[in-house]
Amino acid sequence: MRKERHCKRQRDLICLAVLMLPLLFLAAASPDPHEVTNIEYFQFVQATGHQPPEYWTNGRCPPGMENKPVVLVNWHDAASYCQWAGKRLPAMNEWTALCRIGKIKKQGDVWEWTSTDVSMGNETFKALCGPMGSCDCSHHYDPDWKNEVKGFRCFRDSAPLTWLPLFFAQEFFS
Numbered sequence: 001m002r003k004e005r006h007c008k009r010q011r012d013l014i015c016l017a018v019l020m021l022p023l024l025f026l027a028a029a030s031p032d033p034h035e036v037t038n039i040e041y042f043q044f045v046q047a048t049g050h051q052p053p054e055y056w057t058n059g060r061c062p063p064g065m066e067n068k069p070v071v072l073v074n075w076h077d078a079a080s081y082c083q084w085a086g087k088r089l090p091a092m093n094e095w096t097a098l099c100r101i102g103k104i105k106k107q108g109d110v111w112e113w114t115s116t117d118v119s120m121g122n123e124t125f126k127a128l129c130g131p132m133g134s135c136d137c138s139h140h141y142d143p144d145w146k147n148e149v150k151g152f153r154c155f156r157d158s159a160p161l162t163w164l165p166l167f168f169a170q171e172f173f174s
Contacts, residue, residue: 029155031090031098034107035069036081036152042066044081051077055148069108069151075126075143078113078152087154092116092127092137094155099135106132110151111139 038061045052045059052059053072061070073081075089082088090098092114098104111128118125118140125140128150141150 029094029157031104031155032153034105034153035110035112036154037067038070039066041070041081044084048084050080069110071110071148071151072146073150074146075113082154085154087156089113089115089152090155092129095129096135096137099130108151110149113150113152
C-alpha cells in the first residue's frame, strides 16, 4: 500500500510538472503590441507636463499621425514614458529573443530604444533595435540623441509565480 501511494505521488508530480512547466517558461516580461504611438505619448505629455517631440505643433501631434509611432524622443524620454505607464524599456536580449520568434510587431520603420548600456571606449551608449523586418540591435547611440527614426516600446514585467511552491506542499499530495 505504501509503495502504491509513493508511485501515485510520483505520477502526480510528473502530471503536475507537465501541466506547470509551460508556465515556468513564460517570458519574464511581455512587450507592448506595438511601438508607443503619438496619441499614447500625448496622454503622457498631458499628464506629466513632459516636453513634446519637436515635430508636434502647439503640443499636439500632426493630424493623421495619432496612431503612428512617436519619434524624435531620446532614451530619457522613452524611459520616463515607460515608468509613467508602469512599465520599462526592454533589455536588448529580451527584444531580440522575442523578435526572432515573431513576438515584436512593427507599425513603423523605427529603431527602438532599449535599456542596454554599450561601452565604447570611455563613453556609454544605449542599444537600439531593429527597423521594420529586422531583429538587428547593432545601433548604439548617445541616450540624449534623437531623430526621426528613433522610437520605443515598453515591456511589462510578468507577475512572479509565487504560488507555485504551494502545489508542492506535502498536504497537496496527502
